[in-house]
Amino acid sequence: MAKQGVQADPGRGAAGPLDFGLTIAALEFAARQHRDQRRKGADHAPYINHPIALLHLLWTVGGVRDSITLAAALLHDTVEDTPTTATDLVNRFGVEVAAVVAEVTDNKNFPKLKRKQIQIERAANLSDRAKLVKLADKICNIEDVTHAPPTTWPVERRRQYLDWAKAVVDALGPVNGPLGDRFERAYHTGLSLLDREPPSPTATQKLYVAAPLFSAAERAFNAKVASMLRDRGYQVFLPQDEAATLKDRGAIFRCCLSGLKESAAIVAILDGADADSGTCWECGYGYGAGIPVVAVRTDFRLSGDAGGFNAMLAGGASSVVVGTDRLEARLLGAIATALNTEATLPPPLRDGR
Numbered sequence: 589m590a591k592q593g594v595q596a597d598p599g600r601g602a603a604g605p606l607d608f609g610l611t612i613a614a615l616e617f618a619a620r621q622h623r624d625q626r627r628k629g630a631d632h633a634p635y636i637n638h639p640i641a642l643l644h645l646l647w648t649v650g651g652v653r654d655s656i657t658l659a660a661a662l663l664h665d666t667v668e669d670t671p672t673t674a675t676d677l678v679n680r681f682g683v684e685v686a687a688v689v690a691e692v693t694d695n696k697n698f699p700k701l702k703r704k705q706i707q708i709e710r711a712a713n714l715s716d717r718a719k720l721v722k723l724a725d726k727i728c729n730i731e732d733v734t735h736a737p738p739t740t741w742p743v744e745r746r747r748q749y750l751d752w753a754k755a756v757v758d759a760l761g762p763v764n765g766p767l768g769d770r771f772e773r774a775y776h777t778g779l780s781l782l783d784r785e786p787p788s789p790t791a792t793q794k795l796y797v798a799a800p801l802f803s804a805a806e807r808a809f810n811a812k813v814a815s816m817l818r819d820r821g822y823q824v825f826l827p828q829d830e831a832a833t834l835k836d837r838g839a840i841f842r843c844c845l846s847g848l849k850e851s852a853a854i855v856a857i858l859d860g861a862d863a864d865s866g867t868c869w870e871c872g873y874g875y876g877a878g879i880p881v882v883a884v885r886t887d888f889r890l891s892g893d894a895g896g897f898n899a900m901l902a903g904g905a906s907s908v909v910v911g912t913d914r915l916e917a918r919l920l921g922a923i924a925t926a927l928n929t930e931a932t933l934p935p936p937l938r939d940g941r
C-alpha cells in the first residue's frame with residue numbers, strides 16, 4: 589500500500605491508504621439513490637450495475653486504488669439522475685468526493701446537444717480524478733451501447749454516441765494507459781459491429797422509389813430495387829404497390845403525395861429516352877420540400893437536352909448514379925450520404941476487397 593501523502597502515478601489517482609469504508613458507503617448510498625432506476629439497455633439491468641461497472645474497470649483494468657476516485661465513480665450519476673444534491677455528497681463523503689462528482693455532472697439546464705458539446709470543451713481541464721471517472725464512464729457506456737443498446741436507439745444514433753464518446757475521450761488527453769487502450773478497443777469493436785448492421789428501419793428512413801411503372805420490365809426493375817432497399821433495413825414506398833388497388837386518379841395522386849411527404853429521401857429512376865414525367869414531378873417536389881433525391885440512370889442511351897440528365901433534374905439531385913456497374917453498392921452509398929449516415933455496403937464488396 590502506498591504511503592499517505594505520497595503522489596502515486598497520476599493516472600491512478602492520488603496515493604493514500606485505501607478507505608474501504610468510504611467505497612462501501614458510496615456503494616450503499618448510490619444503490620439506494622438509484623433504486624428505482626434501470627439502465628436503458630435491452631437487458632434493463634438495475635442502474636447501480638453501471639456505477640459498479642465503473643468501479644470494476646477502474647480497479648481491475650486501471651489499477652486505481654485512490655478512495656476518492658473510486659467513491660466518486662460510484663456516485664458519479666447521483667446528482668445528475670437522482671434527487672441527490674451536491675451538499676448531500678459533501679455532508680456524507682466530504683468535499684473532495686463531492687468536487688469530483690460535480691466535475692462529471694452535466695448541467696441539465698442546457699439542452700442535450702449543448703451538454704454534449706460542453707463535455708468535449710471541458711474535458712481537458714478536468715482534474716486527474718474526474719478524468720479517470722469520465723474515461724471509465726465512457727468505456728462502460730460504449731460497451732453497453734455496443735452489446736446491450738437501448739432498444740429505441742437506431743444504428744445511426746448508436747454510431748453517433750460512439751463518435752461523441754471518442755471526441756470526449758480524445759479531449760481528455762492521456763489519462764491511464766490500460767484504460768485508454770480498453771477504450772480504443774471498445775470503440776473500434778463497437779464501430780465494426782455497427783458497420784455490419786443494416787440501417788435501422790425508422791420512420792425517418794422511408795425511401796420513396798420514384799420511377800416509370802408502365803411496362804412489365806419497368807415494374808420488375810422497380811420491385812427489385814425496392815426489395816434490395818428493404819433488405820438493407822429501409823422502409824420503402826413503392827407507388828406501383830401502394831397505389832395498385834386505386835382506380836381514381838385523384839386518389840393515386842394523394843396516396844403518392846403522402847408517401848413522398850413521409851420519406852427521408854427519394855430514389856428516382858430516370859431511365860427511358862427521356863425521364864418519365866411523373867418521376868420528374870416527384871423529383872421537383874422533393875427538391876422543393878428539402879427531401880434529398882438520389883437520381884439513378886441505368887439506361888445507356890443519351891437522354892435529356894445535353895446528352896445526359898436534364899439540367900434541372902441533375903441540379904436538383906443530391907447525387908446521380910449512372911450505369912449498372914456495382915449499382916447496389918453505389919446506390920446504397922449515395923442514399924447513406926443523402927441521409928447523412930454511413931454507407932452500409934453489401935457484405936461481398938466489403939469482404940472481397
Ligand code: ZN
Pocket residue numbers: 638664665725
Ligand atoms: Zn455514467
